[in-house]
Amino acid sequence: MIATHFLRRKPFSHIALLQTQKMAKSSFEYVKKFELDDTLLPNSWIVVRLDGKCFHKFSEEHKFTKPNDIRALKLMNYAAFTVLREFNDLLMAFGQSDEYSFIFKKSTTLYKRRAAKLLTTINSKFSTSYVFYWKKFFEEEPLKYPPTFDGRIVLYPNDENLIDYMKWRQADVHINNLYNTTFWTLVLKGNLTPSQAEKRLCGTVSADKNEILFKEFLINYNNEPEIFKRGTLLVRKTIFHNNLDKHSNVIVDTHDDMLKDRFWKEHSSLLLNKSKESIMYDGPITDIISEQTNCIKD
Amino acid sequence: MIATHFLRRKPFSHIALLQTQKMAKSSFEYVKKFELDDTLLPNSWIVVRLDGKCFHKFSEEHKFTKPNDIRALKLMNYAAFTVLREFNDLLMAFGQSDEYSFIFKKSTTLYKRRAAKLLTTINSKFSTSYVFYWKKFFEEEPLKYPPTFDGRIVLYPNDENLIDYMKWRQADVHINNLYNTTFWTLVLKGNLTPSQAEKRLCGTVSADKNEILFKEFLINYNNEPEIFKRGTLLVRKTIFHNNLDKHSNVIVDTHDDMLKDRFWKEHSSLLLNKSKESIMYDGPITDIISEQTNCIKD
Amino acid sequence: MIATHFLRRKPFSHIALLQTQKMAKSSFEYVKKFELDDTLLPNSWIVVRLDGKCFHKFSEEHKFTKPNDIRALKLMNYAAFTVLREFNDLLMAFGQSDEYSFIFKKSTTLYKRRAAKLLTTINSKFSTSYVFYWKKFFEEEPLKYPPTFDGRIVLYPNDENLIDYMKWRQADVHINNLYNTTFWTLVLKGNLTPSQAEKRLCGTVSADKNEILFKEFLINYNNEPEIFKRGTLLVRKTIFHNNLDKHSNVIVDTHDDMLKDRFWKEHSSLLLNKSKESIMYDGPITDIISEQTNCIKD
């Protein structure tokens, strides 16, 4: 019976597969040579910045609160947190709105510093986490379609440049948030149409916007939540558990003012290459910290 | 009252924000200059290949059927389909196991051919779709954690090189699938341990594996499903609806043999740059086709 | 006595050199890792184009005849010829004015296709030849200072793009030479100042310039030397020696019209990758050909 079956098989199949096997190793494999090396310059800061694609539309379709949706910001932070948790060579990450920057330690040799590998791994992990954890933050609001984040990789040769990068992104939060807060206040509380609000704000400086908020709506911009005004910095620190009388290393989510030199003095060991000197954390126990330590949230 | 409030505000806040705004536009914005141009060579084929990261572990934790899990393959295909549906400049895509290759038309100017932008957009969209549509294919089997896909971009200067690339990936399916089919048959039906099966197959060529399958397990490898033996090609074709008496353009999922020259003759218009000549499809109505046309699945 | 000397030596010198030797191999050698790979895409045309730096000034200081100095053009051609003679992987070269383009065969693996190596080798050899052979063409006119050529490398994925590149450079010769011929005729024979000549030509098309030359100066532009109107193409061909009754391969300098399709038909084997089919040459015996064959110049 086996023999019968055997005869029924197409006689060329053996040969075909044999040829295929050989072809894959010979005639076709040359195409691998077109994969060019994209190793990044050693000893320089690698920054991966992700950006939501068409998030204006995405935020409308998912009814994000304006000007800031705390659920959306927390989801961004949580997705970034899962990335940091997976890659120890990531020193920190900073996020705002629909963008997140990840900073590798200067000396990282992860994936031999190959640009595309580093970029796509961070990008994919962040993207899948965003979808995976959507429900954790948006609960009954369903995710209607899979969002997309694009990414880029930028090198900074020295600490000053990196610090200025971080300041640049955080200054951007201030500017955008003050604008958006004023804009949406004019629209939602001031009953202006969006285009009226836009005209009203055209040419104004920060002081003018503060004035509008305060004089017309009794809103003191300084009292707005830090997460809105400053974005979120994820960074590795050491926490002391009073109850357990021990230390542990955690990723903390803070809203520190990186525009101040004091911040960089306090975090100077962060940028030192080989330093294992840890930075003590004495801020509030957030959800993210609580998850890592079993501490009770403040 | 306003005045009172006003006085209570920290007097430097105006100035601070004003400074921040100016700083962002002046002292920090220079960091943008470190973003270097990564435009790809014009008039050459752009291939984006994605690969599952640690999918061996992922497939075990999600109880993938060995050697092939049809649900997992269909999910990969569906995620790739959502990518093709979104980017018209993608000509086709080919997938197998946990990898997928996307081919842009040679003349695409999408995102000005910037490498990182093209790479991450495809990578992110595929990744989020994988998570978003998991349930559609795995139903009761929950997704335990967000998976990661890495990606790379490769250029091929001419059609021959691109065709060889496609053949290389499809030859790879044959080789891997014959090996895996034999290996898992020896383990699952032959009661060998994985390491015994590995030893048994060490040094064997295709013909030997065919022999083992056929003589010992009455399995004719030729009768294995095409999707397992050849992977899946997603390509844009024209379909004729008998019932509606009209044509429409659809993305079809096929398992054609790209190692045969006949395939490339039949699909020659695919590679021609300006051709809008469509290729007729007369294969079965798959789920993917059905979704686009409202045709009833075969 | 040796001993005495020995004692006089600084006792640490041994150790210092020993340390140096070790340091070079250990502490410093890491700096080599900063040398990144710059391999060029396989199977695409590599064009190296060199350009004279500040040759306006250079040509004035060396009293180049205007609008064309035949000595300068011949020196450019000869320098390019020495480059082609040295690198067999160079298929052809095209020059005009103070620029020269070198075309490598598509499949070259010279220096593993490393961009900087290919670029600088061609650039340096051309530059040193220009100085070395200056006297051969300028005789009593001394070279006042060493000139500089910069260079760039460009890839073209297919034959059509390469042909268009060649046409682009040759069309450029036409345009520049017609302009320059008219400009300098107006200045030298028409007694206009350079700025008057510039104004006169402003807004004119080719036909207008032909008119000026012909009606005002009885110059038929068509009769201008080919080397001025079309630049010089250096290409490998086969020559038949009547006197010796044998063939030999030579680099010929021609002024063929590459804008015509006929040229590319006749030279089609030039672009075919593996072809050793030679192209017969039946033009005049130039100095460059004479030097290679010992044929008597026409």
Next chain:
Amino acid sequence: MIATHFLRRKPFSHIALLQTQKMAKSSFEYVKKFELDDTLLPNSWIVVRLDGKCFHKFSEEHKFTKPNDIRALKLMNYAAFTVLREFNDLLMAFGQSDEYSFIFKKSTTLYKRRAAKLLTTINSKFSTSYVFYWKKFFEEEPLKYPPTFDGRIVLYPNDENLIDYMKWRQADVHINNLYNTTFWTLVLKGNLTPSQAEKRLCGTVSADKNEILFKEFLINYNNEPEIFKRGTLLVRKTIFHNNLDKHSNVIVDTHDDMLKDRFWKEHSSLLLNKSKESIMYDGPITDIISEQTNCIKD
């Protein structure tokens, strides 16, 4: 008469040139888009290193003295000097044997930091100077053919890396020169054949070579000329002219020990970006210095 002439002209020439002009601006000019941007990362040290091609053969054909030919070294230094004199953004250069490294100031924006432009300009200028000034150093020994130098560009993100690069090249001089000095002493004075000398030196460390030189040939390696042992550093310094009672900035050629930390302390202002603080020079008046200052050579 003009009319007659006019009729004799080929009637299509006008049109042909007109078409050419248009074609160059339209159909062909697209090939410029294949020229990709190669801007270098800002704020990092740009090093251009040139190397003689086949200089073993070149040195033999031009009867270079072994192990070191002072004429050849001085020509290298002079060629490098002409490069530094032309490009103010070059901070310093270090040479040995047939190689020379040029260091741009970190903040240079010369040629918008385009890699190929910077690389080829330095490479070409050095190469033509080598030929142009040959006679100045080799006098009656004629240059037989134009030599070739290849080049590469390397980035160093910080001062420490750059200093280590300089140390690496200088440590290399030590190692090579001690080897070569011993090798050629064994051959020229010890009457060993080259292969016997090679065997004799196989496995020896610096101390062994010092021993051989001293015990067998009464040569104290420490007394060898600094230019041989340490190579030549060209750097911009300020010189005080006693006779003229004024300062001037000059390029000085020194043989300082860069492996010592003292050197980098004394030259610390060299690496500071915006510093115009000059470094005083109090060494001997060399030919190169003399040429710039009209000071009399020591």
